[in-house]
Amino acid sequence: MPEQASTFAWEVDLFYIALVLLTVVFSVAIGIAVFVFSLQYRRKSAGEIPAQIEGAMILEITWTVIPFIMTLGIFAWGAKIYYNMYTPPKEALEIFVTGKQWMWRAQHPDGQREINTLHLPVNRRIKLTMTSEDVLHSYFIPAFRTKTDVVPGRYTTTWFEPTKPGTYHLFCTEYCGTQHSGMIGTVTVLDPADYQAWLNNTTRELAPSKAGEKLFAGLACNNCHGGPVDARGPALEGVFGTQQTLDNGTKVLADETYLRESILNPNAKRVAGYGAVMPTFQGQVTEEQVAQLIAYIKAIGPKMESSTAPAAAAGTPAPAATPAAPPPAAAPTAASQPKKN
């Protein structure tokens, strides 16, 4: 049994043990039956013809229905664990992960970055939002029993709650080319004090939302998304997490995936009332930069969908001071409306 270091670990292990026992019971039962029958009923003479048994409906029904009910139970148990694994909690420390041949980059909400390592506080819920710069990868931490593919062109998320300080393996488990087996690293779970020390001692770059703000200006996004009346693009304050109406009348939730798509492929889902004037930023921004832009848009959004932890939030009071943005609106949904005029 590998080390158990997350809240999922014991759940998965318990399920595993139950299935191992079931397998042993079935395999041994069939094994013994086959073995005993084969020896007990060995052919005694060359001309022997045993009495024929045609089959028995009652037996057939029994060994169809009982395994069926058992498999339904296994299905439900497995689906329940899976549902928990893939339903991230509202409150979690959010870390952005990028996979790239052949390394793992992580970007913390306070601006710490690391490659092939991941430092986490114990007993805190962690949510990873992940994407790939090139091919498929998969983020696997055996001690946590979690794994999620990292897919280019979309965000995938995974979450867990480490329960034990220590250092654990991190493996790429989706074949990604020559150095696939070298795309490994470590996950270090730290006590709160040690974690704080790690945060303080690690060179801190701009927090993603701050970096995003700089990018937003640097890429001249604010020329169009600046907010004044008659702007060519919608202002982005208060947009994150709200429903937006598109020019074809459908509604879409402005989440990470939608924002990412709108940066890289702006005309795929255009908000009603605006022309197809935005150029694509495909190839001009890295996945990490896209994530920073999204972090910025989130920061000026009405509410953080999964707010970062107090410590992290304290480190990024910036959004309110954004020059282009008005102070976070008290009535955020209204804030995005007047821009259309």
Next chain:
Amino acid sequence: MTNVEIEKSEGEVNYLNNGHTVKSWLLTLDHKRIGLLYLFGISFFFALGGIYAMLVRLELLTPQGDMMTAETYNKVFTMHGVIMIFFFLIPSIPAVLGNFLLPLMLGAKDVAFPKLNLMSWYIFIIAGTMFLFTMISGGIDTGWTFYPPYSSIYSNTQVTLAGVAIFINGFSSILTGLNFMVTIHTMRAPGLTWFRLPLFVWAHYATSLIQVLGTPVVAITVLALAFERTLQIGIFDPKLGGDPVLFQHMFWFYSHPAVYIMILPSMGVVSELIANMTRKRVFGYHFVAFSSLAIAVFGFLVWGHHMFTSSQSMYAGMVFSLITYAVAIPSAIKTFNWTATIFRGSVSLDTPMLYALAFIGLFTVGGMTGMFLAAMGLDVHLHDTYFVVAHFHYVMVGGAIIGYLGGLHFWWPKMTGRMYPEIWGRVSAVIIFLGFNLTFFPQFIVGYLGMPRRYHAYVPEYQVWHILSTAGASLLGIGFIIPLIYFAWSIKYGEKAGPNPWPASGLEWQTASPPPTENFTYTPVVTHEPYEFEHVAEIQEAARLEAQSA
């Protein structure tokens, strides 16, 4: 065939000595000769795939990647997978035993389309040759699953060529399936109703259904991949506007049913072996027959269970998981019925039966561990680890290959007219069983510990399990070489078998060994259900002699 021709084939003329020229083999329309042609073809690929397997196991003896470079290792495991699946397992039982036996079991003179049958073999050989050319011109390193965008954009190996080889090979599979279906529908002997068919035929019918319906999908998929790779048409790579997960859906839509293409014929073989080696009608014949069809149908609806961690919708995943459990039931039904068939039988423990018993045991473990992987919450941890590797080798080697070997031993006297040496048969069956378990059981453990698949180098704590596995693989290799030697030996020196050496029921045993080119010198008429041993003349004769001496 006319009556004159049938009369001519009486006597010593059989399909083997009816023409000795190379042309008489390469242009033969005889399903039995084509079966043997396939036997040579797939045995070659099996040996080649086995060499690659040994290279993988040797590299993994030590945690560092020290025997070959990462690039070479990636090519080696890819070649192992592609060769074993596309050029050995998928054709193995249908193309060799199926081709040889199906018309005999139906009381027919050949398959429905003999020329198409020969064409299937040529397509297989052309595709195989192309793949060998891929191999010597640099090989491929994508894994047998060819996931893009790695395979379509990033890999700089011969992916397109390999894709074309697999595309072409697909037609061989489709045509064989088509041929078998038409043969089973139209060429049954008088009196041979559907429920008088041997279970081997039922299994092949279900297999053919999958081959005909599923193979075109993988053909389209690899073609789409080749288009993206060569023409930069964005289908799978997001940078070109494609969707990489779409490929996984398309690939597994075929490749999961393909697992049943590999295992169903083996289940058919095992049904024959158990019935004939215990001299008992298969318990619950109808349930075993229909479970094959149920597997073929449900098998098409479970592909998403390969994608629980791929960002596929959670609810879609739940549906796939549920249906996967539904497809487990027919397999369980078969296992229970085989066990019940042995009960109060007249059990012979000759080599074919040893393989059948090994099949039941190993397939049970392979099937049960499949339930671990279908359980979503557990699959998240197990996906793409050695647990998966162990699971599918229990099904593919422990199931498909064990069944194939059992069938080869059982029908060898029919195919060649000679017996293999029984003692060596048993010895190698036992070696294969032990070697197999030693190779793959440790992989379940190291997989649960977290060892990912397709790793050239790994963390040292996993080494002990890999050493056990490599030791087992060496034993397994020896186990496979022994039959190769004694089968070859037996062609010349084996004891003459006579028409029905076991004795067994079934139409194929009512003609000479080896059979005449026309299979039967008369048109057989079937008057009873399969596996009715009181009708087998050889058993009646043995019983009469026993009664006399007593």
